[in-house]
Amino acid sequence: MIGASGPRTLRPPIMASRFVASTNHYLATMAAVRILEAGGNAVDAGVAAGLCINVVQPDMTNLGGVAPIILYDAKSDDVVSISGVGSWPAAASIDFFMREYDGVIQRGIHCVVLPAAVDCWLTALERYGTMTLGEVAASAIELADRGFPVNHFLAANLESVVEKISGWPSTAEIFLSRGRAPKFGERLVQRDLAHTLRMLVEAETGASHISREAGIRAARDRFYTGDIAERVARFYEEQGGFLTLDDLKQFHVDVEQPVKARYRGYDIYGCQPWCQGPTALAALSILDGYDLASLGQGSADSFHLILEALKAAFSDREHYYGDPKFVDVPVAGLMNPDYAATWRERIKTDTAFPDMPEPGDPWAFQAAPSGALRRPYTPPQPKVGPLDRDTSYLCIVDEHGNAFSATPSDVIEGSPIVPGLGFLVSGRGGQSVLDPNHPSSLAPGKRPRLTPNPGLIMRDGRLFAPYGTPGLDMQPQAMVQVAVNMIDYGMDPQAAIEAPRVATYSFPASGQSRAYTPGLVRAEDRIPDDVLRELVRRGHNVERWPAFIPQAGSVCTAVVNHAEGTIVAGADPRRLAYAMGW
Secondary structure (H helix, E strand, O other), X not given: OOOOXXXXXXXXXXXXXXXXXXXXXXXXXXXXXXXXXXXXXXXXXXXXXXXXXXXXXXXXXXXXXXXXXXXXXXXXXXXXEXXXXXXXXXXXXXXXXXXXXXXXXXXXXXXXXXXXXXXXXXXXXHHHOOOOHHHHOHHHHHHHHHOEEOOHHHHHHHHHOHHHHOOOHHHHHHHOOOOOOOOOOOEEOOHHHHHHHHXXXXXXXXXXXXXXXXXXXXXXXXXXXXXXXXXXXXXXXXXXXXXXXXXXXXXXXXXXXXXXXXXXXXXXXXXXXXXXXXXXXXXXXXXXXXXXXXXXXXXXXXXHHHHHHHHHHHHHHHHHOOOOOOOXXXXXXXXXXXXXXXHHHHOOOOOOOOOOOOOOOHHHHOOOOOOOOOOOOOOOOOEOOOOOOOEOOEEEEOOOOOEEEEOOEXXXXXXXXXXXXXXXXXXXXXXOEOOOOOOOEOOOOOOOOEOOOOEXXXXXXXXXXXXXXXXXXXXXXXXXXXXXXXXXXXXXXXXXXXXXXXXXXXXXXXOOOOOEOOOEEEEEOOOOHHHHHHHHHOOOEEXXXXXXXXHHOXXXXXXXXXXXXXXXXXXXXXXXXXXXXX
């Protein structure tokens, strides 16, 4: 239940009865509302918003990047996910990086995996949407062609990577066109990207006489098998990269059943372990055995249990998660409530794990495939690394009860822009591991373990809320805390989002640095001093974060109140997120 009252918030919860859109950029939210007002459903609006985010957040997302999706289709009464990350090209190998880059997956031409976002957007639109690509892409094309004013967040992010992108002429031509990064209020124009989107719409138009779906498939084919694919492959061949036209022709995303866990009678959904999607579910499954409501929101007791449950979930992530097409991941065991109970036996209510705990044994809670053995536990060595930038998020709920939840990504410095096309190809290969015995190791055709992981919550067979956030390894941590705030503490979505957060770093980070700082907890300084002192007493190494720091995530959500026929949305003030509804 959503509480009738709650703490004052910086923004009001957005309340509506027909539809809401909450995204990590206000222009993307407006694009979604345009589609909903025109009669489109949540998927139409979600794809429109996603394409806009690829335009207006080029620092953190890209049309050639990743875009994992979870959606609820009211007509079929089904929750499905669309795998949002590409695989390594066939020519990639661990040996190459060990030989040429001293065992580091450097950003640039060699770290790319197949571009998944276009296939994700178009697969969702074809299967679950009602509009054409031309209709839903119109706002993105306008923003790319005419430009949009640069905000402080984008200006700062582009300024921080000038040195990295200045060495790529195709990227510098667009984002350093003035000889520097654009400043606040200046217009950023991306005409090559607008041209690419128009090429996709052109392909759709040529086949639209057959059917709406045939037109969308024609657009997809132009990107992955046609002249766009040929230009991408030629560029990578010229640059000495791995990516080929055959790689592009063979790639496709998967429409599949997501992972599910139970929490307080709610069904919590996440993507399969080709990403970190099950991490939040595993932590919530552990927390399901504690009476958090009696401990009080924001208390040391509550934060301590959340941190310890997250450490447990991240330990299992490190030791078991990988592309299920290559790795036997014990998903059923990891999601088994009895397995969660074994973690509660190990968690101490008054003392923190000093580092990443040894993983559990989920194989004991499912029928293990023949020969499936648990990898020996080797404690990681502490390592400090840079904090990479991350991604974006969007969610939509429409008047028909459909919901769309997506986490598009890929930073501007991940790989060079393909000349003349205005987009880069996903640099997510940097989230693979070069240890061949690791479940997330690099292999040809294998997907890296992606950090972006949208979520969705159901209750009693009915939609409760899509939710998610950017934030690298902070994503499941912010998602768990917002879910707990709404479900355990009855907070409205905006209050649940604005509440101060904590974060643990007692696990190897995703990404090339694999940074690991055992015992470290960062906590927003709005948390009272006595609470932080008690966390320190229990063994947490607490560092203060400034209030509303962007690194704590940027959660969006929209909660459906079926009894009243209303939707209540929230959007995180830590970044650029905004919600709108009607």
